[in-house]
Amino acid sequence: MSQSPHMSLAEAIAAGVNDNSVNDANERLRASIGKVVCVGRNYAAHAEELGNEVPKAPILFMKPASSVVSIHHGVVRPNPSLYGETHYEAELCVQLAADLSAATIEEAKQAIGGVTLGLDLTLRELQTELKEKGHPWERAKCFDGACVLGDWLDPQAFGDFKNVHYQLNINNELKQDGDSALMLFPVYELLVNISHAFSLQAGDVIMTGTPSGVGILQAGDQLTLALGAHEWHAEVK
Ligand code: ZN
Numbered sequence: 001m002s003q004s005p006h007m008s009l010a011e012a013i014a015a016g017v018n019d020n021s022v023n024d025a026n027e028r029l030r031a032s033i034g035k036v037v038c039v040g041r042n043y044a045a046h047a048e049e050l051g052n053e054v055p056k057a058p059i060l061f062m063k064p065a066s067s068v069v070s071i072h073h074g075v076v077r078p079n080p081s082l083y084g085e086t087h088y089e090a091e092l093c094v095q096l097a098a099d100l101s102a103a104t105i106e107e108a109k110q111a112i113g114g115v116t117l118g119l120d121l122t123l124r125e126l127q128t129e130l131k132e133k134g135h136p137w138e139r140a141k142c143f144d145g146a147c148v149l150g151d152w153l154d155p156q157a158f159g160d161f162k163n164v165h166y167q168l169n170i171n172n173e174l175k176q177d178g179d180s181a182l183m184l185f186p187v188y189e190l191l192v193n194i195s196h197a198f199s200l201q202a203g204d205v206i207m208t209g210t211p212s213g214v215g216i217l218q219a220g221d222q223l224t225l226a227l228g229a230h231e232w233h234a235e236v237k
Helices: 009-016 024-032 046-048 106-111 125-133 187-196
Strands: 033-038 061-066 069-072 086-088 090-096 112-120 147-149 165-170 173-179 205-207 222-227 230-235
Touching: 024 033, 090 173, 090 187, 106 112, 106 125, 106 187, 112 205, 112 222, 187 205
Parallel strands: 033 205, 069 147
Antiparallel strands: 033 061, 090 112, 090 205, 112 147, 165 173, 165 222, 222 230
16 A cells, blocks of 8 residues: 555555445345354465464454455445455355354364355555554454355255365366365364454354455456356456
8 A cells, every 4th residue: 555556554554445325225135144254264275375374373453244245235435445355265164053152173063054165355555554553453354345254055065074175266267276184174073273362253254364365356357156066157357
């Protein structure tokens, strides 16, 4: 954000990212969601591509329910001339159907009520500037539309979540190839770990981290998210 075509961080913060373009249609989806807990650097290759250390414990941050949009309503970037690049991060997501507090593996397993793919949208230049200053990331991760979710699928189809394959294609080019076998912290272990840090509630969503291949979204990009036999399509506005 310090680069000259963009606002300074102070100017961007003063102006605010939200422009009300992604609201009413998503209210029903958001109503079922409490909080969205995100996992940073859950794949070694992604940690390395951003020049980050591989963590010894899950790195957690959150997005509010207000940031959630259905992929059927498209993917909207904050104005890049004001806020810099928006990066995509395709992630395997689970929604809880039961509360979890200091949970066991078995409780975590029973609590998963839905599975889908999501995009953790990130204002990367703003995030980098905030990180350099030691500030929290919310301004780069929590704007309306920053959590794009597909439809919820039955968790029974995913076994123990140890071998789930998913992909993000942009304009028919493979950008991210996800395999849950490569997660540093697998799904059940993540839920257990998070539930020992703070309680999870029915409706909460966990974005389990992105594989390598993150990059910039451009207007008009045609996105295809694929999870097993399921595909979701969206155009970037
Ligand atoms: Zn992410």
